[in-house]
Amino acid sequence: MTAWDYLLWVAFPYAASGVFVVGHLLRYRYDQFGWTSRSSQTYENRLLRWGSPMFHYGILMVIGGHVVGLFIPKPWLEFFGVTEHMYHLGATWLGSFAALLTVAGLAILIYRRRLTKRVLLVTTVMDKVMYVFLAGTITFGTTATVLYQIFGGGYDYRGSISPWIRSLYSLQPDPSLMSDVPFFFQLHVLTATTLFLLWPFTRLVHVFSAPLGYLVRPYVVYRSRDNPRGAGSRAPRRGWEKSERPLERSRK
Amino acid sequence: MRVMAQMSMIMNLDKCIGCHTCSVTCKQVWTNRTGVEYAWFNNVETRPGIGYPREYENQEKWKGGWVRNKRGRLQLKAGGRLKKLSQIFNNPNLPQIDDYYEPWTYDYDMLTTAPAGTQSPVARPKSLLTGQDMDIKWSGNWDDNLGGSQETAAQDPILATMSEHVKMEFEETFMFYLPRICEHCLNPACVAACPSGAMYKREEDGIVLVDEDGCRGWRMCVSACPYKKVYFNHKTGKAEKCTLCYPLIEQGKPTICSETCVGRLRYLGLMLYDADAVLAAASIENDQDLLGAQRACFLDPFDPEVIAAAKAEGMADDWIEAAQNSPIYKLISEYEIALPLHPEYRTMPMVWYIPPLSPVVDVVSNSGSDGEDARTLFAAIDKLRIPVEYLAGLFSAGDVVPVELSLRKLAAMRAYMRDINLGNEPDERIPNAVGMTGEAITAMYRLLAIAKYEDRYVIPKAHVETARELEELGCSLDTDGGPGMGGPGSAGHSGPYGNTVGMPLGATVDNYNEMTGRGANKGSPTAPTTPGRVNLLNWNGGGVPKGMFPPVADAGSPA
Numbered sequence: 001m002t003a004w005d006y007l008l009w010v011a012f013p014y015a016a017s018g019v020f021v022v023g024h025l026l027r028y029r030y031d032q033f034g035w036t037s038r039s040s041q042t043y044e045n046r047l048l049r050w051g052s053p054m055f056h057y058g059i060l061m062v063i064g065g066h067v068v069g070l071f072i073p074k075p076w077l078e079f080f081g082v083t084e085h086m087y088h089l090g091a092t093w094l095g096s097f098a099a100l101l102t103v104a105g106l107a108i109l110i111y112r113r114r115l116t117k118r119v120l121l122v123t124t125v126m127d128k129v130m131y132v133f134l135a136g137t138i139t140f141g142t143t144a145t146v147l148y149q150i151f152g153g154g155y156d157y158r159g160s161i162s163p164w165i166r167s168l169y170s171l172q173p174d175p176s177l178m179s180d181v182p183f184f185f186q187l188h189v190l191t192a193t194t195l196f197l198l199w200p201f202t203r204l205v206h207v208f209s210a211p212l213g214y215l216v217r218p219y220v221v222y223r224s225r226d227n228p229r230g231a232g233s234r235a236p237r238r239g240w241e242k243s244e245r246p247l248e249r250s251r252k
Numbered sequence: 253m254r255v256m257a258q259m260s261m262i263m264n265l266d267k268c269i270g271c272h273t274c275s276v277t278c279k280q281v282w283t284n285r286t287g288v289e290y291a292w293f294n295n296v297e298t299r300p301g302i303g304y305p306r307e308y309e310n311q312e313k314w315k316g317g318w319v320r321n322k323r324g325r326l327q328l329k330a331g332g333r334l335k336k337l338s339q340i341f342n343n344p345n346l347p348q349i350d351d352y353y354e355p356w357t358y359d360y361d362m363l364t365t366a367p368a369g370t371q372s373p374v375a376r377p378k379s380l381l382t383g384q385d386m387d388i389k390w391s392g393n394w395d396d397n398l399g400g401s402q403e404t405a406a407q408d409p410i411l412a413t414m415s416e417h418v419k420m421e422f423e424e425t426f427m428f429y430l431p432r433i434c435e436h437c438l439n440p441a442c443v444a445a446c447p448s449g450a451m452y453k454r455e456e457d458g459i460v461l462v463d464e465d466g467c468r469g470w471r472m473c474v475s476a477c478p479y480k481k482v483y484f485n486h487k488t489g490k491a492e493k494c495t496l497c498y499p500l501i502e503q504g505k506p507t508i509c510s511e512t513c514v515g516r517l518r519y520l521g522l523m524l525y526d527a528d529a530v531l532a533a534a535s536i537e538n539d540q541d542l543l544g545a546q547r548a549c550f551l552d553p554f555d556p557e558v559i560a561a562a563k564a565e566g567m568a569d570d571w572i573e574a575a576q577n578s579p580i581y582k583l584i585s586e587y588e589i590a591l592p593l594h595p596e597y598r599t600m601p602m603v604w605y606i607p608p609l610s611p612v613v614d615v616v617s618n619s620g621s622d623g624e625d626a627r628t629l630f631a632a633i634d635k636l637r638i639p640v641e642y643l644a645g646l647f648s649a650g651d652v653v654p655v656e657l658s659l660r661k662l663a664a665m666r667a668y669m670r671d672i673n674l675g676n677e678p679d680e681r682i683p684n685a686v687g688m689t690g691e692a693i694t695a696m697y698r699l700l701a702i703a704k705y706e707d708r709y710v711i712p713k714a715h716v717e718t719a720r721e722l723e724e725l726g727c728s729l730d731t732d733g734g735p736g737m738g739g740p741g742s743a744g745h746s747g748p749y750g751n752t753v754g755m756p757l758g759a760t761v762d763n764y765n766e767m768t769g770r771g772a773n774k775g776s777p778t779a780p781t782t783p784g785r786v787n788l789l790n791w792n793g794g795g796v797p798k799g800m801f802p803p804v805a806d807a808g809s810p811a
Contacts, residue, residue, distance in 0.1 A: 032465035039471055041346055041348075117381075214336070214337060
């Protein structure tokens, strides 16, 4: 194992995890006002109507698949009668469907963001950086699946990548598990790690405010003026960005 | 019985001259910022007309408000909780910015910087969304005074329901103005639709507010409000709405729109209601019974039982007294001439309207008859179906009876008071014909026509002693993109809340009372004599505000 192995498969993931956790805590503490999905639906809806649900439902399926594949050890699934063959079939075909939905959705969203003038003008630099790594992660992951799982003989990442990730979480990192992993899987892992590093500083934070509490709370919310969460009761924090007109922006 | 107080507004439509002063002053105070250029917390519509945003009353299109489902339970028209969450990635009922209008400015710069030429320079309209040249096609009041309404009025959802027997003869048409703000509903659909729980109704005064920190930009409130009075700030990605100028209301002052209203047509005051009765009232089966059901939710502030229950809830004596003196209570419950806007949306709105008699009076006067004679007016109200049915479509879910009753009372007041003004013997049969006494009519006349400032606005101050201790709290409005940005919170600036550095002061009553005295420099012996200097009495000791020291002299010259 080289120093590179330690750098890429130990130091970098830990650094990214640290930034991810601390970044979110700090952002949540200091930038509640900037914590939003920053929807651009009011500008354009014809493309968004298709692209956004496709991407979001697709990526939710993808995340679900990753949780099963990466965090549940193979023997546990086998205990429930899920054999390697069954898993491989399920992961490949369900995964391909989810990937198709996600990639198509993302393609529509990027096309829309680039070619709708109104939407392009409200896109921040951070948005663009985020799009590069998000699209990169999804592209490399899909490429790896198509190359190795569909057309190749099938690569058992549950014998290498999954134990590597669990080794990180059990604080006994084992970079040797990653050194022989096929190239596109490696690339997928690296771009994903970078995405996690950037996550707290992007609009992706909205993922953590998925409003599941809505299902159980009473319809009409009352708050007292004395409530610390009531109006006028908080120190102002820096907002998402300085609010400026597109005229000024385009003159720069 | 759970007694709650609601700060409410009533607008007397007969007095509205459509000057838009309310809209302009509201905009200057609340929405003169990037991201809400298109938002009018207060707007004035010409009716008949399609309103702002376009056709907002067409709930088959926008799915705003509540509906009663088959099991007799109340449900958001756009769907239940699960359906709402499943649509969170793309709200199918969200109005586009073009349904409001594309905000623009003019290239004023050109007027002064254009090079000398043979033609005069022009300031072209520039889109505030793209910075490009644009053609202005629509705005917040594009059909003002029925302008262009041959093209658009047919889309008025109220007229659409009447179209079978009403022909739009524009030469004979009637019109009136409808100023609109947030309704601060008792059963707010926007609050119910907010997935994050960031919208809330204030327990003390019922004002519906958005917690800008809690808002995550899911946009469900915008489409759920049937009045389309929640706006999406497309710059900050947060919802914003009319606040009923709560910083003013808390100080016992009227809202900006009321204060600046040229026609003095707005009334502000408390209404006591039974919060436990609201849901059942909003779920009543027949749309036309909703007006009565909502009236039944209101409590009599003179009833000893209600007073005892209010005190048990911790309501202060001056608030109960304010509820007793409330012009809102008089107009809704005593005289019964005010009506809610679109009760059929089942949100139990709390900005009510006195329907305009003027379309009727105009027709009568133009026909050469006596527009102040009770019998002529009563007959005209019965005969003039178009305005009455149109008003019923706005204010009583299509039921003409409450509108007629309200108009007949206004007509009776007009006729009865004329006799008094002319020195004739007042005719008691006129008030009796509408179930009132001459005394009540005179009192109503004083409230509607004389409309003294202190009669129009009966606003109890918020109770500081119940508020949190006098911490130096910040104002959530002072952030970038907030209406208070660069306001009192910014170091070195002097605003109505004084001159501070470091932690800004919250726009709260306690701070206001504390700061007004020392913040006002006019004629004060302690005011700094040099303009631009800091009044040290306002300095809280943190940091060095600009202007604390005189400007540094040039390095070369002796000090």
